[in-house]
Amino acid sequence: MAQTPSNMIALGTKAPDFNLPATNFNEKYTFEKIKGDKGSLVIFMCNHCPFVLHVIDEIVMIANDYRVQGIGIVAISSNDIVNYPQDAPDKMADFALEQKIDFPYLYDETQEVAKAYDAACTPDFFLFDSQDRLVYRGQLDDSRPANAIPVSGSDLRNAIDAVVYNRKINPDQKPSIGCNIKWK
Incomplete structure (x- = not known):
């Protein structure tokens, strides 16, 4: 399985x-519509990536834990569905139901949104503050499908806690690692 890191775009990016x-x-969703009072988390993911499957339970728990604290959450799949039909919108809906994803799971057919975010892998996490400025881009935690480290969500949870409680976020952030986005 290929391991692609996040591109780590500049903190402060709108x-x-x-x-x-x-x-x-x-329905359709815009950034404004998913935005939370305290901040917003945009996740690039897909249905079939072993890295996503490894952490999906924690992603759902994070969504459930932080939505009530003012964090808006959305997931986006930008994969090419011609070559990866398992990531087609109907399969995304099934995946959302199976995984109990009750935040919007959006389909980026043109891949323009993934390019605008400079997303590189699945999962790829982008956390924005209440002013819509990027404060965290990086990994969920140190766990990977084959490394025996338990999934904790610690890196992302620490960043979200900092947004919620108005604390400084360490700018030294580790990139997420996952499958590359399947470009057309």
Whole structure:
């Protein structure tokens, strides 16, 4: 399995907007619509990546833990569905149901949103503050599918806690590692 790291775009980058259909809800979402009072988490992921499958339970727990604290959460799949039909919108809806994902899971058919975020892998995490400025981009934690480190979500949870409680976030952040986005 290929291991692709995050591109680690500059902290302070303004959140790119989007207008994408949700596969698990019958509506479109913009950044403004998913935005939380305290901050927003944009996750690039897909259905079949072993790195995503390894951490999906923790992603769902993080969403459940932090939405009530003012963090807006959205997941986006930008994979090419011609060559990777398992990531098609109908399969995304099934995956969301199976995994109990009750935040919007959006489909980026043109891949323009992934390019705007400079997303590179799945999962790829982008945390923005209440001013829509990037404060964290990096890994969920040190766990990987084959390294026997338990999934904790510690790196991302620490960053979200800092946003929620208005604390400084360490700018020394480790990139996420995952499958590359399947570009057309």
